[in-house]
Amino acid sequence: MNDLISTKKELEKVVLVAVRTPEVSEQEVNEYLDELAFLAETAGAEPVKRFVQSLPLPDKRYFVGSGKLEEIIEYVKVHEDVNAIIFDDELTPSQLRNLEHAFKRRILDRTNLILDIFARRARTAHAKTQVELAQYQYLLPRLTRMWTHLERQRGGIGMRGPGEKEIETDRRIIRDKISKLKSDLKKIDRQMATQRKNRGKLVRVALVGYTNVGKSTLMNTLSKSEVFAENKLFATLDTTVRKVVVGNLPFLLADTVGFIRKLPHHLVESFKSTLDEVREADILLHVVDISHPGFEKQIEIVNQTLHEIDDREKPMVMVFNKVDAFSYTEKEEDDLSPVKQENYSLEDLKKSWMAKDTKSIFISAREKTNFEEFRELLYREVVKIHVTRFPFNDFLYPDIEVE
Structure with missing residues (x-):
């Protein structure tokens, strides 16, 4: 095409x-x-x-x-x-x-x-x-x-789509193309499902979050790989899976496509196999751009999308990224107006619902701020699942309580 x-x-x-x-x-x-x-x-x-x-x-x-x-x-x-x-x-x-x-x-x-x-x-x-x-x-x-x-009018944004030299106007032809593409995707989905089965029993961790929150940068830092990362929306579409070792513990880490407000339902449906990485994950790392003024709304949108993909409860860690870019406006002492989000310091946020209601950590993937603490938290979460699959190895992790 x-x-x-x-x-x-x-x-x-x-x-x-x-x-x-x-x-x-x-x-x-x-x-x-x-x-x-x-x-x-x-x-x-x-x-x-x-x-x-x-x-x-x-x-x-x-x-x-x-x-x-x-x-x-x-x-x-x-x-x-x-x-x-x-x-x-x-x-x-x-x-x-x-x-x-x-x-x-x-x-x-x-x-x-x-x-x-x-x-x-x-x-x-x-x-x-x-x-x-x-x-x-x-x-x-x-x-x-x-x-x-x-x-x-050829060319320009929004025009990078299906098209032929002679413009087709027959809806039947388009429906036939849709049918063929669906058939092609089913074959690819089966291949990818086989690949997932062949990965064995290793614990699966998936990076999820709004688009452009730093998932790929976090993936690169954790796995020491070179996943494409760029300060643009949807910098990467294909799910990347890497084997990662933290301490003495191996597990699989998947970097998934970013979510966004009003994500077109056509994309959600056609990217089903990509989203299967989220469905089959044992642990979700919900990455949040703490420096974004609308990060709370972004959290809500991601949680809603995750529920639509898979409504099963699974362990989640909130990873508040980009603390190096975080800023706030300190209120004057005589200012009696209500406190707004932009008036909360990072320390205030760490004491809020975000740190109390879920497992959470505040980091900078780019600057590696608080990164050892993050690795330790991730290690402990992975071990809890690992020892249930490989109980003969539980003596290696005597300080971890299995829930």
């Missing part, structure tokens, strides 16, 4: 649009747009303007109301170098069609943007097949609009 790749050297300029519903605070919508901007930059674009409208629900025709629509149209008319408008939600086929007609520009939604990044990041045949399946499933209900759009 031919990728439609832009030959432009300079970054595409894009406008970001969000609707703030009553249950979303102003701070939250700003954080959501910050994340959308980061997604756009990861995809190779430059966000130049943001528009936010408060509505009870997104408008059924244009996502935003008529007044805000005219405001954005006027901005795009004045700034002719704007290439695309990106919306922070999944748009319906009719909304996409109406917006494209109104703007005469490329229209992308959050799902399309994430799919584009996944397409850019896919390296192995497995990841490419998974992404291609998710793309076709997304495109099928939008088929008429998308193919005519691809024919008119």
Whole structure:
């Protein structure tokens, strides 16, 4: 399948649009747009303007109301170098069609943007097949609009998707492709399941967490390997498994794809085999970027996604990473306003629910801050499971209590 790749050297300029519903605070919508901007930059674009409208629900025709629509149209008319408008939600086929007609520009939604990044990041045949399946499933209900759009304007973000020299408009052909990709994935899934069985009884530990929290850096530090790590969203898609030895204890460590708010359901379904590493893990290391202003919301999203993947209870350690980048604003003594999250010091956070309700540790994977304490905690958690599988070795770990 031919990728439609832009030959432009300079970054595409894009406008970001969000609707703030009553249950979303102003701070939250700003954080959501910050994340959308980061997604756009990861995809190779430059966000130049943001528009936010408060509505009870997104408008059924244009996502935003008529007044805000005219405001954005006027901005795009004045700034002719704007290439695309990106919306922070999944748009319906009719909304996409109406917006494209109104703007005469490329229209992308959050799902399309994430799919584009996944397409850019896919390296192995497995990841490419998974992404291609998710793309076709997304495109099928939008088929008429998308193919005519691809024919008119090739290249650019959101266009790194399935396409042929002669644009296909036959839904049956697309469904056949989806069927074949599903069949291919089943074969790959069986191969990967066999690989997992061949790993034996070694304890399995999986790194999970929001995207870009430092899982790959932690993997590299623990396993002394060179897993690709970059300060961009979804830097790696393929699950990497390494045999790690801490002290005298070997176990398997898996680095999984990062989660994100509103992760497209097409991706969750097509990446099922990748997520099996999470399902089959004995211990989860939930890595959190403690320096991110919205880290508590990210914890909530990851926990919700984990529950959807596997609702079985299993041991979890909260690993609060990037303490080297953590900062806070100290309140003045005469300031009587309520204490906000940005006013909590690292010591305050260590005494909060995060340290009391679950096993937790605060580290910097990059700077190796508190890393020996982390290794000791991980060692003790792995031993608890290891001695149940290899009881003849329990004399090696006399100080560990098996629950």
